[in-house]
Every structure is written in structure tokens, then in C-alpha cells.
Amino acid sequence: MKHHCYLTQLPPIKYFSIIGTTLYLNLSSVIATCEESGS
Structure with missing residues (x-):
């Protein structure tokens, strides 16, 4: 498996600093x- 679970579930932190x-x-x-x- 590959580690793209976090890439999928990670919110757009660029647009939300504190919330992100x-x-x-x-x-x-x-x-x-x-x-x-994944590993």
C-alpha cells in the first residue's frame, strides 16, 4: 500500500491556518x- 491516505483526507490547510x-x-x-x- 502507498501512503496517500493522508493526502486524501488532509483538508486545504493553505486556506485555513488555525482551523487547518x-x-x-x-x-x-x-x-x-x-x-x-501503508508501510
Whole structure:
């Protein structure tokens, strides 16, 4: 598997700095899980 789970679920952080950061921190667990499953 490839690590594009985070690319798919990652919100447009460029357009949202604070909100994007919060979403990124919330998705960090999802990203970590996807990378572990992907690798």
C-alpha cells in the first residue's frame, strides 16, 4: 500500500491556518494510522 491516505483526507490547510492546524492535529492520528498500515 502507498501512503496517500493522508493526502486524501488532509483538508486545504493553505486556506485555513488555525482551523487547518486544528484539523491537522486531529488528523495526525489518522495520518499515523494510515502510514503504519501503508508501510
